Amino acid sequence: MTDHEHKSHKDTGPTAAAATDLTATGTAPGEVTTDRKPPKAFLEVRDLRVHFPTQDGLVKSVDGLSFTLEKGKTLGIVGESGSGKSVTSLGIMGLHTVGQYGRQRPRLSGEIWLAGQELLGADPDEVRKLRGREVAMIFQDPLSALHPFFTVGHQIVEAYRVHHNVDKRTARTRAVELLDRVGIPEPDKRVDSFPHEFSGGMRQRAMIAMALVNNPELLIADEPTTALDVTVQAQILDLIRDLQKEFGSAVIIITHDLGVVAELSDDILVMYGGRCVEYGSAEQVFYEPQHPYTWGLLGSMPRIDRDRAERLIPVKGSPPSLINVPSGCAFNPRCPYADVPKGDITRTTRPELREVKPGHLSACHMAQEDRERIWNEEIAPKL
């Protein structure tokens, strides 16, 4: 990260605070410092970088991501495949540092603060103890995410007992209770079923029960509805929302489906090429999006109230290579408005995340007037 980047962060919103702190302590990515101040926010990610060394080069899956999240709030992280959404979530879980047998370890830098504790520099076993207890995760495909050879109950009991020193019967009672809470009929019988004996929606419910068994403070849902039927999707989203109210946890929901985000999120973070390109409240991002990539995402979303003869407006091209990220703005090769700012700036200079409205950040070279004009005149009418 250059000094230039740090300074430009200074006058921006909550996420910029992280970068400012970094400048103050003079931390280079990867260096572990002892005098980092814990933030006030419940979860704060500061300048997270996850780079995977491969034979073809360094894959910069996440390259300088910062955000904050309070308890009881939901953050939606949106982006297409390969934008670094899941890598971010696994980073918060501390799962990049375990099980890399014989593989080159990914290089992580930045800070992840959870309830006043920094996770990236922490002892791996301390992070392990937080996993499942403080931070729990729901995965995309519940069939493959549950072990096929163990009963659902066994897997929930295991998740509970690893963090609680209780006997099997107590844990089992807890598992049944949770299965009941997530809406599994006859939970005292189904607790002994195997994952393959459940339907897709039931499996995801069981997965959620497993994630919630330890009352985690932070729940990360990585594409929780992608593998499910549409009718079941809505049920699962409702369930997550209800449970969040009940448990008061913070939720990060990771998805490429803007509909899911619209349903649940308070704030939305749009990722592109391993970076945040837009960040704001759900209303801001949906009604006044400030980045051409967000426009593209909105344009690719099918809507029932749109005339059927009208085509969807897809984002042209394919996601950028994370090894050779396009110079300048990573989105410039696919951006229809790359030539709007004067000169070569979109191709030469990486746009910084700037606060365009209070609490609304965007990383785009276009001038505010240009963006608003294009949005109001060209994009919004077509949506």
Place this chain on the structure above:
Amino acid sequence: MLTYLIRRLFAVAVMLVVIILAVFCIFFLIPKWAGIDPATMFVGKQADKASIEGVREKLQLDEPVLVQLFEFFKGIFVGRDYTGGGTTTHCAAPCFGYSFRTEQAIWPVLTDRLPVTLSLALGAAVVWLFIGLTVGVLSALKRGSLWDRLAMTGALAGVSLPIYFTGLLALAVFAYQLDLVSNTFTPFGENPAKWFSGMILPWITLAFLFGAMYARLTRATMLEVMGEDYIRTARAKGLREPVVIGKHAMRSTMTPVLTLLGVDIGALMGSAILTETTFSIPGLGQAVLKAINDRDLPLILGVTLITATSVVIANLVVDLLYGVIDPRVRLG
């Protein structure tokens, strides 16, 4: 489960009948069509006509094929009588006939030797499972390391080196030079300690050959399993890495290992020839080798049947164990 078991046992019975039929054809019909008279195998080439006739009559070789087949089955299930030259010999069930060479009943020979081969196969299996799984898991966890490369090179050597090479080498070094173990076979009933001392080299030699395959299989499966989503889930729960590997990953790794084990133990019952010969172990393999040299049809036939039965039973056991390991194949 019970109905499944009954169905499988019935299938095993049918299979065995088919095997007996096939074996009968191979050993009694094909020689006949090829113009080789089993009777001459019995008496030898220089025998006179009268004794050949006598043997024919006694073994009922002149009877129609169906009668012979019936007598053969009858012998196995209820016993049969051999009549010839005015005397009648009763051969109690299960009757596989008498050896052409020693004129001993075949069944007692088989029951004598089966436990020996079984102890060789099972003992070796324990050793090779232990070695194969340990090396395989460690190699998978340290993929690409020096250890992994050395282990996989060793495994390649294990797969490629024949038992009569490694076996003789092991005998020369550990039994003759260092005198650590016994170089002769002692029956278990006679002296268990000596039996163990005599069996340890054959076990290890055999295990080296098979363990190599298991190490490679375990390593490959383990690497695949470690990439599964449910392993990530196990970690996300906060489980310790030894639990993730030892419980969640190992459970899935066992399925293909078990498949191979069933096939191998079954097949080993018939293919222990080299090991038993190398180490002079009086098992089925040694018996069948001698029988082949002597053209001792009934003995070859008996060993073949025992081997085939072992394969069938081993497969049945594996199929039942599948249900224990993988709930998705549990059948009602």
